[in-house]
Amino acid sequence: MSSILVEIKDQVATLTLNRPEKFNAFNREMALLLQQELDACRQNEIRAVVITGNGKAFCAGQDLGEVVDPQGPGMARILKEHYNPIVTRIRELGKPVIAAVNGVAAGAGANLALCADITIAGESANFIQAFSKIGLVPDTGGSFFLPRLIGMQRAAALMMTGDKLSAAEAASMGMIWKTVPDQELLAQAMGLAKQLATMPTTALGLIKQQLNASFTNTIEEQLQLEDRLQQQAAATADFHEGVQAFLEKRTARFTGQ
Numbered sequence: 001m002s003s004i005l006v007e008i009k010d011q012v013a014t015l016t017l018n019r020p021e022k023f024n025a026f027n028r029e030m031a032l033l034l035q036q037e038l039d040a041c042r043q044n045e046i047r048a049v050v051i052t053g054n055g056k057a058f059c060a061g062q063d064l065g066e067v068v069d070p071q072g073p074g075m076a077r078i079l080k081e082h083y084n085p086i087v088t089r090i091r092e093l094g095k096p097v098i099a100a101v102n103g104v105a106a107g108a109g110a111n112l113a114l115c116a117d118i119t120i121a122g123e124s125a126n127f128i129q130a131f132s133k134i135g136l137v138p139d140t141g142g143s144f145f146l147p148r149l150i151g152m153q154r155a156a157a158l159m160m161t162g163d164k165l166s167a168a169e170a171a172s173m174g175m176i177w178k179t180v181p182d183q184e185l186l187a188q189a190m191g192l193a194k195q196l197a198t199m200p201t202t203a204l205g206l207i208k209q210q211l212n213a214s215f216t217n218t219i220e221e222q223l224q225l226e227d228r229l230q231q232q233a234a235a236t237a238d239f240h241e242g243v244q245a246f247l248e249k250r251t252a253r254f255t256g257q
Contacts, residue, residue, distance in 0.1 A: 003030035004037050005054065011047040011197040011256075012190065013037075020055030025063040026108060028073055031082035038089040047197035047256050049093065050189050051116065052100040061107025061130060083108055083140040087115050091212055094205030096196045100189035101167070102182070106130045111142035114149065114175070117208065120189050121167035122182035127175070133162040148215060149175050200238035201256035
């Protein structure tokens with residue numbers, strides 16, 4: 001059985017982490033396969049992506065057995081070849097990526113969820129910055145995204161203590177978008193993905209570019225970026241369809257072009 005399950009329906013690709021016996025902890029095979037499937041999501045037929053986990057967990061982070069294996073890839077390769085490319089692919093993918101967090105999201109698994117565009121969690125899910133518990137520091141973009149989402153003090157406390165954070169607590173402090181009943185998680189995530197898949201895909205991808213740059217740009221640089229990206233958006237067929245639909249008082253039929 002593949003360590004990443006893929007389903008494509010209604011222009012939405014669902015990528016399911018599939019090592020349930022290991023709580024979907026990453027090994028090299030799963031990390032490289034997730035990169036491959038994210039690359040495949042660039043095709044025009046896919047207009048939104050959902051990442052979730054199979055079984056009781058979203059992702060327990062890194063499979064530590066691989067880390068201590070003398071024949072394993074080693075920590076340097078794990079970061080450079082596994083996690084960093086995954087984060088880069090998610091942030092550079094020109095369409096929305098939704099994380100549907102079922103159960104525990106720990107270590108790299110927690111930060112994988114945070115680098116998605118929109119994160120929804122089942123009410124029994126929890127998030128753990130588990131790195132300090134074994135003498136490590138956050139990776140998978142956690143030190144970048146977490147303080148920007150919840151502030152320096154909260155991020156420092158979670159990273160240093162490694163305390164468990166419930167889904168409700170994560171939502172209340174703005175770390176994720178919202179929580180939903182466990183039994184509704186995938187349905188709500190898919191409903192959102194299908195909604196986004198019918199919207200102007202190019203514009204959504206340009207919004208991601210704006211958000212990525214807003215972390216480091218000055219206001220002047222951000223205004224210039226808005227100017228440039230707005231011109232790109234205005235040149236799309238979807239913009240013209242949206243305007244025409246508004247003028248004709250009908251529902252727009254966006255094609256993603």
